[in-house]
Amino acid sequence: MTAHKASASHEETTRGSALLTNAVGLHARPSVKLTQLAKTYQAIVSVATEPTGPWIDAKSPVKIMRVKAPKGTTLYFEASGEDAVSAVAALVDLVERRFDEAEEEGHG
Amino acid sequence: MANVGIVIVSHSAKVAEGAADMVRQMVGDEVPLAWAGGNSDGGLGTDVGHILAAIDAAWSAAGVAILVDLGGAETNSEMAIEMLDEARQKRIAICNAPIVEGAVIAATEASGGSPLDIVKQTAEELYPQ
Secondary structure (H helix, E strand, C coil): CCCCCECCCCCCCEEEEEECCCCCCCCHHHHHHHHHHHHCCCCEEEEECCCCCCCEECCCHHHHHHHCCCCCCEEEEEEECCCHHHHHHHHHHHHHCHHHCCCCCCCC | CCCCEEEEEECCHHHHHHHHHHHHHHHCCCCCEEEEECCCCCCCCCCHHHHHHHHHHCCCCCCEEEEECCHHHHHHHHHHHHCCCHHHHCCEEEECCCHHHHHHHHHHHHHCCCCHHHHHHHHHCCCCC
16 A cells, blocks of 8 residues: 655644555554554654544554554544654554554454 | 553452453563452452562552452552552552553553553543543
8 A cells, every 4th residue: 555645844744644454454452553653753643544534643542442443444644743754654654564463363 | 761560450360460461462561560360369359468569560660550450459459559658659550440451551551651640541541531
């Protein structure tokens, strides 16, 4: 899945998206990994399942776990702040790597 | 900066150990983690001494968040906390959250370096106020 990143300056929002291709989608373990990764950046990072939102705080494990996006959902990322570009790139990469648990099905 | 530690206190050793396994597998090794479950005879119940040992094992300069299941797990955890010196008492919080989900969520929050009050608050988001 391709990701689209566009950023003009630190003041602007960086955006990206990636298709959930792992079997369980954004369930418990992937949610934990996503929030853990988001927390390593200073940027404000949000996730949505539609390009127009609603936007959810990517650093909140409770809110991310409630998204329960199934396989086949496109996750949209938005970030603002100094390391926003890296944050979006890393999160897109995590989704595209299937959260590093590609063949581990049934472990939600 | 050290991450907040997580202590799981259940009436059942199996529940406590199982919840701890879930934290380790889902969140990883970045957070100090310990559990106490069962009474001193190995039956269902909680034991202040076991809880104190778990607090010691998961101790962190950033503090410890405790997840409990039913009544006695909470009151015995409170007793254990009262037996510690004041400086440590201030760095321990019992979370009002479901034990398994709360442990995973608290550990996830703690693994990002969040302070104790934020770890507790995040776990407690599981029960919408």
